[in-house]
Amino acid sequence: MKGSGQENRSGIVLVDKPQGVTSHDLVAAVRSRLGMRRVGHAGTLDPMATGLLIIGFGQATRLLKVVVGHDxxxxxxxxxxxxxxxxxxxxxxxxxxxxxxxxxxxxxxxxxxxxxxxxxxxxxxxxxxxxxxxxxxxxxxxxxxxxxxxxxxxxxxxxxxxxxxxxxxxxxxxxxxxxxxxxxxxxxxxxxxxxxxxxxxxxxxxxxxxxxxxxxxxxxxxxxxxxxxxxxxxxxxxxxxxxxxxxSLRRTRVGRFDLEAPDLEDRLVTGQVSTRTYTDRQGQTVSRNRVDLDQSSEEILRGSISLVDAARLIMPTIEVDGEEAAMLANGRFLKVGVEGATAAIARDETGPYLAAVLVPHGGQLSKPDVVFRRDSQR
Structure with missing residues (x-):
C-alpha cells in the first residue's frame, strides 16, 4: 500500500453489491484495488442483499456517518x-x-x-x-x-x-x-x-x-x-x-444517491463473486466467497465523487471565505446558525474545497464537527 501515490486521494464510490458477499468484503476489495488504508462504508447490506453500497475513501470516510442517517x-x-x-x-x-x-x-x-x-x-x-x-x-x-x-x-x-x-x-x-x-x-x-x-x-x-x-x-x-x-x-x-x-432484497437509493439516476452508470463499481477454498490454522478446509471488482483503480477513481460534490449531495451547504475557513481549521466557532450537519465550502485559486462539517452550537453559533485538509482534495 505504501508508495501507491493515492493515499492523499479522497472521495465517495458507489458500488452495486452482488449477492453472496458481505459489505466488509466490498470494503476490503476497494481497499485492495485502490491501495488505500482508509476505506469504509455507510450502511450494511446483508450477504443475501444486493444494490447500492456507499463506500468512502480517504477523508470521505468522515462523511459516512452523515450518509448513514439518510432515508x-x-x-x-x-x-x-x-x-x-x-x-x-x-x-x-x-x-x-x-x-x-x-x-x-x-x-x-x-x-x-x-x-x-x-x-x-x-x-x-x-x-x-x-x-x-x-x-x-x-x-x-x-x-x-x-x-x-x-x-x-x-x-x-x-x-x-x-x-x-x-x-x-x-x-x-x-x-x-x-x-x-x-x-x-x-x-x-x-x-x-x-x-x-x-x-x-x-x-x-x-x-x-x-x-x-x-x-x-x-x-x-x-x-x-x-x-x-x-x-x-x-x-x-x-x-x-x-x-x-x-x-430477496435490493437497495436502490440512499438519500440522493440513486441507482436509477441516468448519470450513474459510468460511476458505478461492480464485481463478480467467486469462492476461495483454503486450509485454516486448525487444519480445517474452509470455503468462503470473495468479490473481484470489474473496474481498475484508475476507473474507480475517475468515477468517484469528490469531497465537495459528495458534501453537496449529502447535506446542506454554506459558503465561507478564506478567513472563516482558517478559523474552522483551528476549531473556532462561526457566527452562523445551522439546523443540522452542514458543509462549509470555501474557495481558493484552485477551486472549491470542503473546509468542515458544521453542527449547531446554541442560538446563532456553529462549531466544526469535522475539519478537512485542503491538500487531499484533488
Whole structure:
C-alpha cells in the first residue's frame, strides 16, 4: 500500500453489491484495488442483499456517518406462508401448521394491502430481528443468536414513507410434507428451492397437490434509517397469521444517491463473486466467497465523487471565505446558525474545497464537527 501515490486521494464510490458477499468484503476489495488504508462504508447490506453500497475513501470516510442517517428505498420479495429463524432466506425454515395454511388460502391482495396501510406505514415502532448487528451488552445480536442465546431487543421508532405491493403471486412449493417442514430438516439448511426455483403458480396444470402454498409479494419500501426490511416481512406475516420472511432484497437509493439516476452508470463499481477454498490454522478446509471488482483503480477513481460534490449531495451547504475557513481549521466557532450537519465550502485559486462539517452550537453559533485538509482534495 505504501508508495501507491493515492493515499492523499479522497472521495465517495458507489458500488452495486452482488449477492453472496458481505459489505466488509466490498470494503476490503476497494481497499485492495485502490491501495488505500482508509476505506469504509455507510450502511450494511446483508450477504443475501444486493444494490447500492456507499463506500468512502480517504477523508470521505468522515462523511459516512452523515450518509448513514439518510432515508433509503428497497425492492424486496416477501414470502407469506413460511417463517425462518432469521426472517430471511438465509435461515432455517420453521414448521407451519394447518392454521397457517388456512390463513394463506384466505389471503387476497386487498387484505394484504389494507394490513400494510393500517399497521406498517407511517410512524411505527419496530423490534429489530435477533440477527441484526445491534449491540446487546457489547455483543452483536447476531453473534448471540447464532450461539442459540435468547436475544431481546427493544422496539424503536421508524418511519415508513412508502410500502407498496408491486406484484402478488400465489405459488405451490414442491418437496414439502403436510406440515410444511423441509423433508430433510436435519441438515439445518434452508431449502433453497423455496426461493421460487421449482415453484409453480397455484392454478398451474400439474401443480403438486401435496406442496406448500405460499404467497410472494414484490414490494417497494421507502423508509427511515434504522429500518429492517426483514422485520417488516416478519411483522406482516405475523399480522396476517401466515408467518413471513424475505426472499430477496435490493437497495436502490440512499438519500440522493440513486441507482436509477441516468448519470450513474459510468460511476458505478461492480464485481463478480467467486469462492476461495483454503486450509485454516486448525487444519480445517474452509470455503468462503470473495468479490473481484470489474473496474481498475484508475476507473474507480475517475468515477468517484469528490469531497465537495459528495458534501453537496449529502447535506446542506454554506459558503465561507478564506478567513472563516482558517478559523474552522483551528476549531473556532462561526457566527452562523445551522439546523443540522452542514458543509462549509470555501474557495481558493484552485477551486472549491470542503473546509468542515458544521453542527449547531446554541442560538446563532456553529462549531466544526469535522475539519478537512485542503491538500487531499484533488
Amino acid at each position: 433509503k428505498t428497497y425492492l424486496a420479495t416477501i414470502r407469506l406462508g413460511q417463517a425462518t429463524t432469521t426472517d430471511d432466506a438465509e435461515g432455517r425454515m420453521l414448521p407451519s401448521g394447518p392454521d397457517v395454511r388456512q390463513a394463506v388460502k384466505g389471503l387476497d391482495r386487498a387484505a394484504v394491502e389494507r394490513t400494510i396501510t393500517d399497521s406498517l406505514t407511517g410512524d411505527i415502532n419496530q423490534v429489530p430481528d435477533s440477527f441484526s448487528a445491534i449491540k446487546v451488552n457489547g455483543r452483536r445480536a447476531y453473534d448471540l443468536a447464532r450461539q442459540g442465546k435468547e436475544v431481546e431487543l427493544a422496539a424503536r421508532p421508524i418511519h415508513i414513507a412508502r410500502f407498496e405491493v408491486l406484484d402478488y403471486r400465489t405459488l405451490v412449493l414442491p418437496g414439502k410434507d403436510m406440515g410444511g417442514v423441509d423433508q430433510q430438516p436435519e441438515t439445518g439448511e434452508f431449502d433453497r428451492s423455496s426461493s421460487c426455483e421449482g415453484a409453480l403458480p397455484a392454478e398451474a396444470p400439474g401443480s403438486p397437490s401435496g406442496g406448500l402454498e405460499v404467497v410472494d409479494l414484490d414490494v417497494v419500501v421507502t423508509c427511515s434509517s434504522g429500518t429492517y426490511i426483514r422485520a417488516l416481512a416478519r411483522d406482516l406475516g405475523d399480522l396476517l397469521g401466515t408467518g413471513g420472511h424475505l426472499t
